[in-house]
Amino acid sequence: MAYIPTASRILGAAAVSLSMVITSVVGSAAPAGADVDYVVQPGDTLSVIAKRNGVSTRDLAAANSITNYQLIKVGQKLKVPSSTSQYTVRSGDTLSGIAKRMGVRSADLMALNSLSDPHRIRIGQKLVVPSGKAPSAPAAPSTRRYPSLPARIVNNPDRLGLVGSFETWSAKYGVPTDLLMAICYQESGWQAGIVSNKGAVGVGQLLPPTASWVARDLIGVQGLDVNNPDDNIRLSARFLRWLLGYHGDENLAIAGYYQGPTSVANRGLYADTEAYVEAVQAGRWRFRSS
Numbered sequence: 001m002a003y004i005p006t007a008s009r010i011l012g013a014a015a016v017s018l019s020m021v022i023t024s025v026v027g028s029a030a031p032a033g034a035d036v037d038y039v040v041q042p043g044d045t046l047s048v049i050a051k052r053n054g055v056s057t058r059d060l061a062a063a064n065s066i067t068n069y070q071l072i073k074v075g076q077k078l079k080v081p082s083s084t085s086q087y088t089v090r091s092g093d094t095l096s097g098i099a100k101r102m103g104v105r106s107a108d109l110m111a112l113n114s115l116s117d118p119h120r121i122r123i124g125q126k127l128v129v130p131s132g133k134a135p136s137a138p139a140a141p142s143t144r145r146y147p148s149l150p151a152r153i154v155n156n157p158d159r160l161g162l163v164g165s166f167e168t169w170s171a172k173y174g175v176p177t178d179l180l181m182a183i184c185y186q187e188s189g190w191q192a193g194i195v196s197n198k199g200a201v202g203v204g205q206l207l208p209p210t211a212s213w214v215a216r217d218l219i220g221v222q223g224l225d226v227n228n229p230d231d232n233i234r235l236s237a238r239f240l241r242w243l244l245g246y247h248g249d250e251n252l253a254i255a256g257y258y259q260g261p262t263s264v265a266n267r268g269l270y271a272d273t274e275a276y277v278e279a280v281q282a283g284r285w286r287f288r289s290s
Helices: 046-052 057-063 095-102 106-112 163-173 177-188 208-219 229-247 250-259 261-267 271-287
Strands: 036-039 077-080 085-088 126-129
Touching: 046 057, 057 077, 095 106, 106 126, 163 177, 163 229, 177 229, 177 250, 177 271, 208 229, 229 250, 229 261, 250 261, 250 271
Parallel strands: none
Antiparallel strands: 036 077, 085 126
């Protein structure tokens, strides 16, 4: 049921405590050879710290004049020879393509991120980049194709990177791209990691039972993950296609997405549903391609 949450009902994400004194920025890295500080935490070993930061244990030891790899202590500040960066997997990415872009081996990328299957990466996943070369930024969907996108999308690479998924799945299921984009923007602002107080998840704010039904009965593919942005958009697009056929009217389909198709059919539109439909339709111009 993608029709429960409103912006005021969305829960914020929990803050994450970092032990790194300097944190990586998605799609960027410190200059090659630039040292960063790392404070040893309980349970750390030199080899674990080295792997986490994408450097060899030998280079880490040499940078800190360590001759006995076992002699590090909690609270000790280590110099990491070069920083890692993070790469956020986007629509259309493959592990081999990411590795090629970064100038590293796929095997090294897999080892650093504890990946067992090179084909099992998902949109939105954060990959640690081996040190030595900063990844080149992937080509973002051209804002010239969508010149009126809201600033909160244009200025956020993760959200902007979802444009390809919206285009792919709206075309696949025959729904207007601007309508799908506008509904998901009204639902979540294209935020992949949010969960409403009703349990609706992700970009399209789908309830897990609704997502399971769409995957099983409408798409016929088991294993789609409502927490994966690309899968979430796919499920949302297929659900919207079903709603358009069920109601036979675009405004009623939008209402069904929010309020629920059975409720709309039996009870008509609630006042907040009418406001929702109006907001979606009024905002569609932002998502029209040039």
